[in-house]
Amino acid sequence: MKDQKDGAQDKNGLLRNVHIFDSTLRDGAQGEGISFSVQDKLHIVRALDELGVAFIEAGNPGSNPKDLEFFEEVKKIELSNSHLVAFGSTRRKDIDASSDQNLRSLLAAGTEYVCIFGKTWDFHVTEILRSTLVENLAMIRDTVAFLVGEGRTVFYDAEHYFDAFRSNPGYAMETLRAAAEGGASALVLCDTNGGTLPDDIQLMTEKVVAEFGIPVGIHCHNDTGMAVASSILAVKGGAVQVQGTMLGFGERTGNANLSTIIANLELKMHIPCIPAGRVADLTPVARRIAEIANINLEGGMPFVGHNAFAHKAGMHIDAVTKNSTAYEHVPPDAVGNERTFLMSEVAGRSMIIEKIRKFDPNIKKDTPLAAQIVARVKELEHEGYQFEGAEGSFELLVRKNMGKYKPFFDLHYYKIIGEQPIDDVTCTAFAQVKIGVEGEMAITAGEGDGPVHALDCALRKGLERFYPGVRQIRLTDFKVRVLDSRSATAAKVRVLIESTDGEEVWTTVGVSSDLIEASWLALVDSFEYKLITDVEKRFRAYL
Ligand SMILES: CC(=O)SCCNC(=O)CCNC(=O)[C@H](O)C(C)(C)COP(=O)(O)OP(=O)(O)OC[C@H]1O[C@@H](n2cnc3c(N)ncnc32)[C@H](O)[C@@H]1OP(=O)(O)O
Numbered sequence: 001m002k003d004q005k006d007g008a009q010d011k012n013g014l015l016r017n018v019h020i021f022d023s024t025l026r027d028g029a030q031g032e033g034i035s036f037s038v039q040d041k042l043h044i045v046r047a048l049d050e051l052g053v054a055f056i057e058a059g060n061p062g063s064n065p066k067d068l069e070f071f072e073e074v075k076k077i078e079l080s081n082s083h084l085v086a087f088g089s090t091r092r093k094d095i096d097a098s099s100d101q102n103l104r105s106l107l108a109a110g111t112e113y114v115c116i117f118g119k120t121w122d123f124h125v126t127e128i129l130r131s132t133l134v135e136n137l138a139m140i141r142d143t144v145a146f147l148v149g150e151g152r153t154v155f156y157d158a159e160h161y162f163d164a165f166r167s168n169p170g171y172a173m174e175t176l177r178a179a180a181e182g183g184a185s186a187l188v189l190c191d192t193n194g195g196t197l198p199d200d201i202q203l204m205t206e207k208v209v210a211e212f213g214i215p216v217g218i219h220c221h222n223d224t225g226m227a228v229a230s231s232i233l234a235v236k237g238g239a240v241q242v243q244g245t246m247l248g249f250g251e252r253t254g255n256a257n258l259s260t261i262i263a264n265l266e267l268k269m270h271i272p273c274i275p276a277g278r279v280a281d282l283t284p285v286a287r288r289i290a291e292i293a294n295i296n297l298e299g300g301m302p303f304v305g306h307n308a309f310a311h312k313a314g315m316h317i318d319a320v321t322k323n324s325t326a327y328e329h330v331p332p333d334a335v336g337n338e339r340t341f342l343m344s345e346v347a348g349r350s351m352i353i354e355k356i357r358k359f360d361p362n363i364k365k366d367t368p369l370a371a372q373i374v375a376r377v378k379e380l381e382h383e384g385y386q387f388e389g390a391e392g393s394f395e396l397l398v399r400k401n402m403g404k405y406k407p408f409f410d411l412h413y414y415k416i417i418g419e420q421p422i423d424d425v426t427c428t429a430f431a432q433v434k435i436g437v438e439g440e441m442a443i444t445a446g447e448g449d450g451p452v453h454a455l456d457c458a459l460r461k462g463l464e465r466f467y468p469g470v471r472q473i474r475l476t477d478f479k480v481r482v483l484d485s486r487s488a489t490a491a492k493v494r495v496l497i498e499s500t501d502g503e504e505v506w507t508t509v510g511v512s513s514d515l516i517e518a519s520w521l522a523l524v525d526s527f528e529y530k531l532i533t534d535v536e537k538r539f540r541a542y543l
């Protein structure tokens with residue numbers, strides 16, 4: 001790494017002015033609820049390499065057999081943009097570096113890069129290591145020198161650097177000097193407890209940058225909610241390596257979120273930190289990593305969340321359709337995300353017009369139809385509907401109001417019989433449905449694990465004969481929300497059903513004071529949505 005102004009070309013010929021050091025697989029794995037299998041780790045390595053982070057801290061080979069197995073497996077992957085880094089601590093006190101088992105494991109991992117953390121804070125040396133300040137300096141110097149002697153490039157993580165500097169600045173600097181003397185290639189300042197504010201981070205980073213002729217890095221935890229800001233200010237203070245985790249995974253409140261940092265460095269500060277053009281892969285990579293980690297990516301996460309470019313207020317939607325910069329700080333596709341408009345009672349005609357254009361590209365904003373649909377949406381939202389997350393039902397509503405909808409079946413009745421669960425029998429409900437399709441009647445029955453499942457089975461059986469496409473529908477989510485809990489059993493409920501046919505995913509909504517009826521309404525919308533879109537697909541294929 002060189003000076004930020006010059007940029008640095010690594011051995012793959014990539015120019016980066018700041019190096020991103022991803023610790024998702026190490027510090028991220030210390031987050032609650034995160035447990036990566038070896039396969040998960042390999043998938044994440046591929047995703048990060050595709051994004052082009054410079055370094056992937058892949059784990060602690062001295063920690064557990066899973067990390068050891070991972071280091072064996074990862075050798076088989078050829079990386080295009082990233083370098084793997086093995087992580088561990090300085091040698092144990094009062095022994096030779098060469099006989100330290102953890103350091104032996106680090107060498108066995110076979111990575112060119114190694115990251116070593118050591119104690120910077122005098123209090124940690126005496127109270128946690130229970131050693132002397134002099135021995136700690138020797139542990140740092142010996143460890144780095146030993147690994148460098150074995151041909152490794154060593155980054156030195158100064159644990160608790162900022163607390164240490166406040167407590168005993170002279171000793172904090174001595175620890176960094178010990179690492180530099182050992183041959184460290186970067187000094188990384190860690191806000192381990194995450195309690196330092198961004199302006200202090202910048203000042204204390206500047207001091208180290210001025211003192212040592214070695215690249216300086218930053219590693220922030222998010223305990224004050226400012227890890228991203230602190231990392232950015234450290235860069236302003238001269239740091240050229242930023243450590244963090246994708247999506248901010250990590251112990252306690254997490255680590256600095258690299259998806260936010262990368263976007264800000266690239267798009268706001270114009271500091272290259274991943275290969276040119278790759279910032280447009282940020283959202284798909286972030287979502288893939290969330291998927292692998294089995295964590296729900298927060299909708300409101302900057303740049304990559306589902307809501308990062310979702311507009312709901314009518315006036316905002318109107319403005320964005322005229323000129324997106326009116327309410328967007330960057331174009332969503334700059335980070336691989338998408339703009340969405342959320343349908344709700346606070347929407348206006350512009351929002352509706354965008355939806356209607358799918359069916360009639362020539363429609364104008366002042367058409368009475370737009371006002372009619374807005375009024376109907378607002379009326380239904382007043383009754384308890386919510387179309388924001390129910391695009392399927394909203395689309396049917398638009399079609400019905402435009403006269404572009406013909407029902408596929410008529411319901412004559414449905415009946416539910418609840419059963420007490422019997423040992424070894426999973427079905428707890430029975431439903432009967434009578435429908436008519438173009439003059440023909442069908443009475444079908446279904447058993448299910450609960451009344452909605454039973455209704456789904458009965459309706460599906462009735463429709464399959466006429467519309468074989470319904471066999472592809474699978475219900476993937478079912479959510480119930482009580483709308484007025486003060487009315488006890490008479491309260492209205494809103495049911496949202498998510499369905500898929502393997503290609504598309506759609507959500508539908510039903511509202512009633514009766515849970516079964518609300519579920520039925522959402523279920524019928526789901527089937528109708530599938531049927532109408534199938535008809536249209538066939539029609540388009542025919543054309
Ligand atoms: C800030 C950070 O995130 S640092 C990384 C923290 N990550 C982890 O702890 C996850 C991986 N850790 C592990 O798997 C285990 O802790 C191991 C395998 C590394 C060590 O396990 P054990 O040998 O059973 O030790 P244990 O975890 O109970 O205690 C830690 C030991 O390391 C010592 N230690 C802590 N930091 C350092 C350091 N920088 N250099 C040398 N020794 C250290 C402690 O003094 C303690 O030794 P002691 O019992 O002689 O006082």
Ligand SMILES: CC(=O)C(=O)O
Nearest residue numbers: 117157159160190192
């Ligand atoms: C090294 C590290 O993870 C820390 O100090 O926070």
